[in-house]
Amino acid sequence: MPLSWAMLGFLSTGSFLYLLSFEKVWGKSEKNHSRLCPWECLIFVQMWPSSFCVSLPSQLDCVMSENATNWTIHGLWPSDIQECCLYWGLFPSDLANLVPQLDRHWPTFTNLSNFQFWEKEWRKHGTCAGCLETLNSPNKFFGAALFLRTKYNIDRAFEKAEIIPTCRRSYQLSSFVDALEPLLGPQYQLQCVTDGQGREMLVQIKVSLFSNFSRGCVADPPMGISPYHPCKPQGGIFYAPPNQEDPRHPCP
Numbered sequence: 001m002p003l004s005w006a007m008l009g010f011l012s013t014g015s016f017l018y019l020l021s022f023e024k025v026w027g028k029s030e031k032n033h034s035r036l037c038p039w040e041c042l043i044f045v046q047m048w049p050s051s052f053c054v055s056l057p058s059q060l061d062c063v064m065s066e067n068a069t070n071w072t073i074h075g076l077w078p079s080d081i082q083e084c085c086l087y088w089g090l091f092p093s094d095l096a097n098l099v100p101q102l103d104r105h106w107p108t109f110t111n112l113s114n115f116q117f118w119e120k121e122w123r124k125h126g127t128c129a130g131c132l133e134t135l136n137s138p139n140k141f142f143g144a145a146l147f148l149r150t151k152y153n154i155d156r157a158f159e160k161a162e163i164i165p166t167c168r169r170s171y172q173l174s175s176f177v178d179a180l181e182p183l184l185g186p187q188y189q190l191q192c193v194t195d196g197q198g199r200e201m202l203v204q205i206k207v208s209l210f211s212n213f214s215r216g217c218v219a220d221p222p223m224g225i226s227p228y229h230p231c232k233p234q235g236g237i238f239y240a241p242p243n244q245e246d247p248r249h250p251c252p
Contacts, residue, residue, distance in 0.1 A: 037131040039081050041217035042209045044148045045074040049109055050165065050240045051203035053247040055193045055227040061111040064247035071154040073106040074204060076145045077125045079219040084128040090119045094138035102142060105149050109247075118142065132211055144213075152207055157183045163239060167251035170236025176202065185215035191228040192237060199251065201238045204228055 048071055053062035092115060095102060108117035122138055129135040135144060158164070161179035163171060176190055184207045191204040208219040231237055240250035 037078070037211070039078040039128065040210075041079040041219040042129070042211060042213070043075075043077040043079055043206050043219055044145070044152065044209055045077060045204060045206045046071045046149070046152070046154055047074040047204050048202055048239070050242040050247075050250040051193055051201040052109055054195045054201060054203070054250065056110065056248065062247040063109055063111065064242050064244050065107070065109075066244060067104075068107075068109065068242045068244075070105075071205075073145050073149055075121050075125055076129065076141065076148065078128040079208075079217075081128050082124050085130070086123065086127075088123075088127045088130065090122040090126075090138050095142055098139065098142055098146065101146050105146060106142070148209075148213065151213070152183060154180070154183075154205060158239075165239050165241035167238065167240055170199075170238050173231055173233045173237060176231075176237070180205070187216050187218060190231040191226075192231040193228055195238075195251070196249070199238050200232060200235065201240055201250075202231060 049064065049068040053064060056062050095115075095118065102118065103114055106114070106118065108114050110117075112120075122141065126135075126138060126141040129141055130137070135141045157179050161175070163175060163179055173190065180188065180190075184205075187208040189206045190202060191206065192200045193203045195201055207215065208217045209215060210217045238251060243250040243252075246252070
């Protein structure tokens with residue numbers, strides 16, 4: 001009998017037994033996925049809400065809630081491919097058992113609703129991940145991203161390294177690398193955005209994974225144009241706290 005999300009005790013995502021059970025399921029699967037899937041790597045992307053608002057286009061509102069104090073999920077992206085099946089839609093019933101966790105860990109910070117954001121991510125990326133049996137439904141795809149948010153916990157890694165959000169000082173890139181490499185392995189990228197005063201701000205962390213979620217896959221260059229760029233090793237990088245009153249300017 002296949003192991004379901006309910007059997008994994010999904011709501012207790014922090015438990016060791018949950019993680020161990022999920023690892024066993026994934027570790028045994030997808031060795032031959034390339035026969036069906038045109039991609040090699042999954043890019044798991046986490047976003048820092050405060051810096052996200054810095055580069056948001058002016059036509060979109062930036063909505064910063066009071067509980068936007070943790071790294072959130074931006075997406076789970078099969079490498080170098082998008083929009084594989086535009087007729088494969090997402091419906092609220094697909095995510096009924098996941099909504100509380102998704103609202104917390106995969107919210108939008110724009111004038112879109114959370115579901116509209118998830119719908120966009122499913123159409124653009126989830127339909128391409130569906131070539132894997134273990135990701136072949138919206139429930140599996142979004143549940144997997146929530147699992148990865150627990151497995152690759154940026155908040156915990158930074159807390160352990162005593163890296164805290166502040167506008168009073170910047171960090172060297174090496175400080176972030178030292179905190180993250182034991183967790184993420186070598187195949188990851190720190191991305192920054194430049195604010196109106198020319199300051200580099202950490203905004204996004206992308207880790208490249210094999211289809212069984214193990215680390216170290218070498219991904220193709222991303223498609224499309226991004227407002228973000230690799231963080232520069234020279235100079236300081238700000239890790240800005242959220243600013244509910246003026247979200248676009250977290251460090252006045």
